[in-house]
Amino acid sequence: MILIASGSYCREDISVEIGSLPPSFLPVGNKRLFELQKQALQHFDEEIWLSLPEGFEVPVFDMIKLEALNFKLIFVPQNLTLCESIAFCIERINPASLLRILWGDTNYGHLPIEYLDTIAVGEPADDSNWGYINKDIVGEGKVITGYFCFSRVDKLLQYLKENTEDITAVLNKYCLNVNTKIINTKEWQDFGHRNQYFKSKVYAFLPRSFNKLTSYESYLVKSSSQVKKITSEYKWYESLPLPLSIHTPRLCSDLRFEGDESQYDLEIIPSFSLSELLIFGNNSDQFWEKIFFKLKEVLTKFNYEADSFKNGNIDVSDLRKLDSTLYLEKTLERISLYESSSGQDLSEYQKIAKDVARDIPATSAHHLTISHGDMCFSNILYSSHNERIYLIDPRGSAMLKCHPLAGDIRYEIAKLYHSLFGGYDYIIANRFLIEGESLKFYPDDNVKIDRLRKKFEALVLERFLPITLNEILAINVLLFISMVPLHSDNRNRQEAFLLNSKRLYQLLKDRRKI
Numbered sequence: 001m002i003l004i005a006s007g008s009y010c011r012e013d014i015s016v017e018i019g020s021l022p023p024s025f026l027p028v029g030n031k032r033l034f035e036l037q038k039q040a041l042q043h044f045d046e047e048i049w050l051s052l053p054e055g056f057e058v059p060v061f062d063m064i065k066l067e068a069l070n071f072k073l074i075f076v077p078q079n080l081t082l083c084e085s086i087a088f089c090i091e092r093i094n095p096a097s098l099l100r101i102l103w104g105d106t107n108y109g110h111l112p113i114e115y116l117d118t119i120a121v122g123e124p125a126d127d128s129n130w131g132y133i134n135k136d137i138v139g140e141g142k143v144i145t146g147y148f149c150f151s152r153v154d155k156l157l158q159y160l161k162e163n164t165e166d167i168t169a170v171l172n173k174y175c176l177n178v179n180t181k182i183i184n185t186k187e188w189q190d191f192g193h194r195n196q197y198f199k200s201k202v203y204a205f206l207p208r209s210f211n212k213l214t215s216y217e218s219y220l221v222k223s224s225s226q227v228k229k230i231t232s233e234y235k236w237y238e239s240l241p242l243p244l245s246i247h248t249p250r251l252c253s254d255l256r257f258e259g260d261e262s263q264y265d266l267e268i269i270p271s272f273s274l275s276e277l278l279i280f281g282n283n284s285d286q287f288w289e290k291i292f293f294k295l296k297e298v299l300t301k302f303n304y305e306a307d308s309f310k311n312g313n314i315d316v317s318d319l320r321k322l323d324s325t326l327y328l329e330k331t332l333e334r335i336s337l338y339e340s341s342s343g344q345d346l347s348e349y350q351k352i353a354k355d356v357a358r359d360i361p362a363t364s365a366h367h368l369t370i371s372h373g374d375m376c377f378s379n380i381l382y383s384s385h386n387e388r389i390y391l392i393d394p395r396g397s398a399m400l401k402c403h404p405l406a407g408d409i410r411y412e413i414a415k416l417y418h419s420l421f422g423g424y425d426y427i428i429a430n431r432f433l434i435e436g437e438s439l440k441f442y443p444d445d446n447v448k449i450d451r452l453r454k455k456f457e458a459l460v461l462e463r464f465l466p467i468t469l470n471e472i473l474a475i476n477v478l479l480f481i482s483m484v485p486l487h488s489d490n491r492n493r494q495e496a497f498l499l500n501s502k503r504l505y506q507l508l509k510d511r512r513k514i
Helices: 012-018 031-043 060-068 082-093 153-164 168-178 196-201 227-239 276-282 284-307 316-326 330-342 347-357 409-420 425-426 442-459 469-482 491-512
Strands: 002-005 048-053 072-075 100-101 107-110 118-122 141-152 181-184 188-190 213-214 221-225 257-258 261-267 369-372 381-384 388-391 407-408 432-434 438-440
Touching: 002 031, 002 082, 012 196, 012 276, 031 048, 031 100, 031 107, 048 082, 060 072, 060 442, 072 082, 082 153, 082 168, 107 141, 141 153, 141 168, 141 188, 153 168, 188 196, 196 381, 221 227, 221 257, 227 261, 276 381, 276 409, 276 425, 284 369, 284 381, 284 388, 284 409, 284 442, 316 407, 330 347, 347 469, 347 491, 369 409, 407 409, 409 425, 409 442, 409 469, 425 491, 432 491, 438 491, 469 491
Parallel strands: 002 048, 002 100, 048 072, 118 181
Antiparallel strands: 100 141, 107 188, 118 141, 213 221, 221 261, 257 261, 369 407, 381 388, 432 438
8 A cells, every 4th residue: 555645735835836735736747746745656556545735725637637537535633743744644545564755845866665664765856954864774874765665554654653753763673673774765756845956847848849958057058959049049138128137037048059059048047837837737727816916017127118119110021020920821821731741621720710819909109118038937937035926938930120038918918818718738648628619728727727717808908099909819819720730749739729729719709799
């Protein structure tokens, strides 16, 4: 039998950013940590119990996922010590013989299976408050990494009750009284301390197929064979006006060319993306109001910095090119690309695209801004340490001759809206249902989306009037249609994008009647 001990909430240095979550519910690479823990434990082929704090409401999607993975849940009274929490679980699940325990904030690439009584130890990653096994047993400087196997559950329970405050003392006593194998492991990740969490999470970054990421202590090397794209990204960071550069990671190198690839180094910002906070977080409405205020602040700065060129002489043909690059023409090209590669008839969506395009007035100088070009929630980080928004992965391609960073403010806002109300990040995380010809989100996700949408519209959209909600909805319809050929590796997601475009189209048609 296996117990994943996740019966209390994360440390404050993590919960201040993502809300109150049990450690096993932390996000790692578009999944919860418990999904990765299941992978690490699956070769044991044993019953898995997951302890959670009493009162924690498991989201509907996660409950379905836990059931599919055959987890059994046990809810632990709050304010218990770790020793008391484990003893509580042992007495209720009543393991017949062998008990394996995995800390809820830990994961492994490989776990030892050949020994009965086992404690996994390793080198401390930093000066955090680690648990140390008696050096007479394991040698100097080894710390508990978070995996244990006990054959004498009766003795473990006895020692837990004798010492309810100090789990390290319990483990040391078990080692002295039961022949225990100490396993040194390097393949472990600690998600319980903030700094270690972000270091452990780096390996789970999922760049698009045309990008490669290599991580080091404080920076990433981003490389790709798509030289033009990487070059455009680098030049965007390099050319950004100084007042805006505080909202991006720092460049750590010049642009380099190696073989058929281009690459550059970029500072790592150890923070959650807005996508992770939206999908996996348990943040308050007040937290999101602050986030939307910060987003409005960034958009306002970007808009202000565009005054230098949008009040000058701008070629009308340039503005038309911007329209075709962002809106209807791009969407029709993407539809044609998908039809030719899939053989599917999307004439219905061609008609939808042409219809919504009439709700998007032609781009004028009034709409111009410094543009990121892909301001979806997964490309926005929030640092609670300095309460700052950071933008990553810019589109970078120059679209106007008058300025290499110019774009349309409506497109920037629409990308935010497509993450929030459009449900883009929920679709990417596979948190959706397709029922007949309809796309649906899970009930509690739906409530959250609608609640935050209203706050976003009030705090952000109204700041940039006379841009209308109809314009933003129309751009969202085009965005979801145009994304379909970019996700050829996932047919279910492609269908979700198309059905979602119809959902948003219906909302737009309903608004036209108002």
